[in-house]
Amino acid sequence: MSVQLSKMPATTEASPINHASRVNRIPLATYRLQLSESFGFEQIRELIPYLQQLGVSDLYLSPLFRARDGSTHGYDVVDHGAIEPAFGGEVELVRMAEETRAAGMGIVLDVVPNHMGINDSGNRYWLDVLENGEGARWAKFFDIDWDAIPQTLKHRVLQPVLGQSFGATLEQGELKVVYFERRLQIEYFDRRFPLAPRTWPAVLELVAARLAEAAHNGVTAGPERRQARIELTELESIIAQLRHLPASEDCSAQALRNRYREQRIARRRLAHLVTKRPRVAEALTAAIEEMNGVVGQPSSFDRLEELLRAQCYRLAYWRVASDEINYRRFFDINELAAIRVEDSQVFEMVHRLVGTLLERGLATGLRIDHPDGLLDPAQYFENLQTLYRRSQPEATRDATGQLYIVAEKILSGSEQLPTDWAVQGATGYEFINLVSQLLVDATGVKAIHAAYEELSGVEETAAEIFYESKKEAASVAMLSEMQMLAARLYRIAQRQRASRDFTLPTLLRALQEVIACLAVYRTYVPPRGWEASEEDHRRIGLAIRWAKRRNPSMSRSLFDFIASVLLLQFPTNLSQEDREAWRHFALKLQQVSGPIAAKGVEDTAFYRFYPLASLNEVGGELDATGIAVEEFHRLMHHRGATWPHGMSASSTHDTKRSEDVRARLHVLSEIPVRWKEAVLLWRQMNRRFLENWDGEPIPDANEEYLIYQTLVGTWPVTPMNDAARETYCQRIVQYMEKALREAKLHTSWMNPSEDYETLVFDFVRKILGPEAAAFQTDLAQFVAEIADAGFVNSLSQVVLKATLPGAPDFYQGTELWDFSLVDPDNRRPVDYATRTAALKELGRRVEGDLSGVATELAAAWPDPRVKLLVTKQSLAARRRHQALFTHGEYIALETTGGLADHLFAFARRDGDDWAITVVPRHFQSLAHGKQNKKAATGWKAEWGDAAVVLPAEIGAAWRCELSGQTVEAAPNGDTLTLAARELFAALPVALLTKTAGTRPAARG
Template sequence: MTPPSSTYRLQLRPEFTFTDAADQVDYLRKLGAGALYASPVLDATPGSTHGYDVVDPTRARPALGGEQARQALARKLREAGLGFVVDIVPNHMAVEVAKANPWWWDVLRNGRSSAYAEHFDIDWSRGRLLLPVLGDDDAVAELKVEDSPDGPELVYYDHRFPVAPGTEGGSPQEVHARQHYELVGWRRGNAELNYRRFFDITTLAALRVELPQVFAEAHGEVLRWVADGDVTGLRVDHPDGLADPGGYMRRLRESAPGAWLVVEKILHPGEDLPQSWPVDGTTGYDALREISGIFVDPAAAPRFSLLAGSPDYHAVEEEARRLVTDTILVAEMHRIGALVEAPDAPAAVAELMIAFPVYRSYLPEGEAHWAQAVERVKAKRPDLASTVDVIDRQVRAEPHGELATRIQQTSGMVVAKGTEDTTFYRYTRFAALNEVGGSPDRFGTSVAEFHELAAAREAGWPAAMTTLTTHDTKRSEDVRARLAVLSELPDEFAEAVERWTGQHGIDEPALNLLAWQTLVGAWPITADRLREYLDKAAKEAKLRTTWTDHDEEFEAAVAAWPGQVLGDRELGVEQFVERVKGPGWSNALGQKLIQLTAPGVPDVYQGTELWDLSLVDPDNRRPVDYGVRRELLDRIVAGELPEVDDTGAAKLLVVHKALTLRRDRPELFHGYRRLRAEGPAAEHAVAFERTGLVVVATRLPVGLAAAGGWRDTVLPLPPGDWTDVLTGTSAVAELSGLLSRYPVALLVQGDR
């Protein structure tokens, strides 16, 4: 297995197909990318804009061009010398459009006698399969029976369901009563659902890929692509939902021995991938946290805490997780609790989920995390101690038993929904830290910690993916880079927020603070984009409104806010943005160069080779203008050295030079050693050496400028003559000269 030198992430969708991707292969080659890394390409729900809602794993998605177009893309990539990395979704399948999913349709039609009855994680002991799709239970009266080429179907508006053979006749309600499924009001799903789902999404039904037959059928087509040489790498989505992630990884590695294999595993600070997983590493959220964190000034923490009202992060997180266990994942708590002979078992299970220090354990590995959750609950809830002891004994006695398995599968759901999707929208002290895999209570990363973790990655996981932006990040890398500048101007920003709020405040403090940070970080932004973001943020926070229980008056006020603030030219937001934009560019170039050259396999998310000020999905799936990028890249290849300005061409220069060097001179990217600057501004330099390669970046640029610049600060270079690949000039030790053109430098020995 040879990992790619780098990857370039493309979001495929009906508006950007296999053919459209093929049209960009020559650009990706010229950019320096080592592989195209595609979002899921198997058949998905009709109209899907992301592909994670797979309905048929046995064929390439027709809406992307189907098998012929997929083969053409693979052929073009191979001819260009690029790899092809595909995102796969083993945990669940989409059932929103029942007829689009042939496996699910067969289960609905034939019940437990279906050949696919065991493919999905269904609790058949509870009777009929509950489908919460009706407006309310009384809507059963609105059902109709209609003929179709495949036989009679029960119809509820756009929903269609099969009628089992021999159950025809009588009223639609009588036909419904004879089916293997029961259509009920949608609100009953969270409490009564009898199939496992992806988080709280009832339209995504969980698969049992721990069963060899299910694994084979769900992966056969993709593994054929790997065997044919069309696909060179696999990215595994949401491994924490699997019954046996380690067993799954071992089976996948055996089935695709030559593929680069990375997993979307979110690691908390200090957590490592299980050693028994035969994978190449994570998809890089850990690297994101480490790299972005060094551009945040930790000294600003007290002022931002004061601005936010000094909330207790862990209290906010606990409350949010409890909201999840008590309202959103009630069905899961009861299903697990039923495996324990104690009346308060569901409550004890919920408390264990809330107390988990990481997403999940992988027993018997990670036993310390399980023990920590047990002790936390017993200390906090002594009334549940005896039941927790029963659960603990049962889990330890059978670490691969049903109780242990379901607890582990579900803890990740609670953490993700409670922390990422709720706490991160409630605890808005400093939004740059509220990222997937992030720890908002830790105000940045020290330079020493960054170097230590980078060296550890080189030693332990050199082929792991690293990233700064993904389809799941809460905001793009360049938004975070600009927000990091605010940590150098805490008083100035706090005073501005207080002044702005006095004129156009949102009547919910956490959302209000998040809104002003978002406005500054993503400026210039349209009212429509900002409105859609704030609507999602308000509903994810679940403080004043939710996706299911709406406060219409509050939502209307939030919807009106973007127009009000963008229309108020006297407010001064634009002037403040001008103050932080330049330092934000410096941060963006610094973190990008570090990510592209540090240990690991760097990924570039589509479009982010120029400045990209995107927010959470679907905002980050907007079309990318490759015409502009091609034109700028041609000029850079021809020798142009762009200014650091609004065009973003300077970032394209950094991306192009770093990726090309990784691809063409892989021997430079081994080893890792911290380099230390010396002099009055030494703390503003981040530098490291690899094998014949030196990387230098500027951190905390506002403070650097305020102190008079680099002055006599030097970076002692290893012996030899060094050339800056970015500028083509000979390197000098004085940072005032080395970083005179750009706030970053990429040095190689010799004349390039």
């Protein structure tokens, strides 16, 4: 298959922080699409006209490489070199990509370089490792510790796949030898594991014994006897050939060549015997039956147990993984094994198809999943850029700019994206949290925090829960990874007299403490050179100080030793070999600290501590409150100067709540007293539905508090029929199952307590059932009080991400109101028929009468089409003013008047081209404040003398791109002012551009 695609044009300057001076293609707006068996390339192709009309410039696809059977997300890739057949395969991908290019749009691929799915027969690399051990051709593909401390794992890899203990599994006959696809394998229900060819003689000798008996006793005719002896001789030759295969521990090049050559020949010879000689096939069947043992006769399984002991893997109960697994995983998921993409051969295999897609123009950008799991992220991104350059025609290669790449990097606190990464920015988690902090009321958030202990019963502080959750992740979910690290450190310690008395258990405990106290996801001690950065010195030093403070009974010298290793502060007499061991340990710890932080914070702490759940977002802080407008301006100016092309997201496939749920919950920060009163009332109304669990109510107070926040954030503003109510109830139950298990307090994914969960689910069903009609009425009234402010917040988010520095990213379906929760709720099918029809009608009418359409939709508030209109018009403005929004200057604008704090405004400038964005803040308190003598309804409020201040030279005449209205700035001394009451006369948000004839601004 061959297709000729023209190159995408180079559109704009790259961020000055990057090495290349230009980027090949900067998306104006991306749209994330989640591929599935029912939503593949054909369905995406049909959506291209819709997305083009919406204003999207680039499709942003979930992983499309072949994943394990039945995958629901695509991150469990089993073959990076193949397109997922369930999505339509390569043929449909090309058709979709061609139509995308014809529409002038690009495609951003989601690449998964850190790990692979191994629970699938399609992963030939993992099967090769299971069959041939550390001497396998692909052994270096995976991050396996072949020298693990448990003796049962020396030169073996753990396979924690059994549903019960190994002994019980074996004696119940669940493990069976089979001959399948010319290989002897172990079958466990629907899974098969290859048997190492060196161990096949254990089975084949039983076959030979039967053939020998037939040759001597069972065959009377001369020719048939001779044939039986020939068969036996051939089989004995095969057995001898297999016995002489190189040991799996022999990793030399010669051994590798011999091993695969001789295996191939032996398999072919055996297959010929089994296929062509019925007597051999019958004997093999009988031998396998004997090997597999008889249920009820434990000793009959001894031979099979011995065979399994000889393999390059150890089959084990799945719970063993938390203690003894000896391959690095993606987080604590046993079925996802980390790969060593820092190895050039592995990099090539993982990215060969990516390079082909780039070369053929089928992809124009990349999103890189979990770069913190990589040994050397900076080098990895350089390798990607090199791959891209090499994919371009040689004649133009030198002029080729950077490929557009964004990194899924979680930034903690004030942490910045590493400046040596050859990327255009991050995927937008930090943007989500900054916008949330802008929209909430900081004082109200603090009041909610103050009332949280009373409402939830949670006495620990955010800092304590952060520490405890990370330590728990390091001590339970990812204990195996920590034990591997501790074993490495122990070997290092034993080589120096000063550290020789540090025991393995104390090193393990100390490492867990240091990682629990690390404020960021990982550090970046260099794989080359010997100097840790000043920033890493600060971060590691702080973690060490906190670990000492939290553990006064532990030796301070123990922590000092760990710090010296992590920071490469070598003793003067340390050999080069030992120096490399120190650095290798530091690098491996960095690969583990990020997953521990993610498990501890995102997947544990966020489900234990949630005073205001809308601030508990990926990349957020447990103690987050609001942010001052001045600080937000400063951070956006910095973003524009350093990472102007990073994604600006508001919802993603990983967010804990959709943008509209968060937007509504933000409003609670404006009414902390009313919110507390509501929770206390609802708790009283629903007390009769609580159940007793060892003298304690179920759900507990904190879980009940989360339920009420979840209901407030998602409750429909229009009445539900019986079917809709049942669907809604099931969604909340599904969410609570995930929330309870992630919290790991009363139940968990590893040890689910179905009894406890059932009682919580019953509580949810009862408060949403007919017996709790009074509660539901009060809940609906409460939601009605805050819903309008929530909708205003939602529109503000749309305009902000479309106009602030960055490339706006839209998650599938969120162009209309979307009240989804965490996955899998946010991956439900999207009704594109409704969206397509609505956009088509809007597009037809907007061309002739934008002002009339805006007025009509505003009057029908909260018609979901108002969000569609704001999205469409914001993106249309970006397209008309590409240079302005792609790399234009960011300018903070002052607001004035008695209600100035309720306005947020900024300008973008590129030469004489200007745009002004103005959105409300804290709309609930504005609409119901003293200045509004009668509480406002809908989205309108009295703005008094609130205004935005403009430089006098900027010009007075402006047009709102969202509503079509024109506004005139009033002179005010040396400045101009735009009155808020005029800006928000048609819609609650405004995006202004200069009208024709406006005097150009002077370039400062």
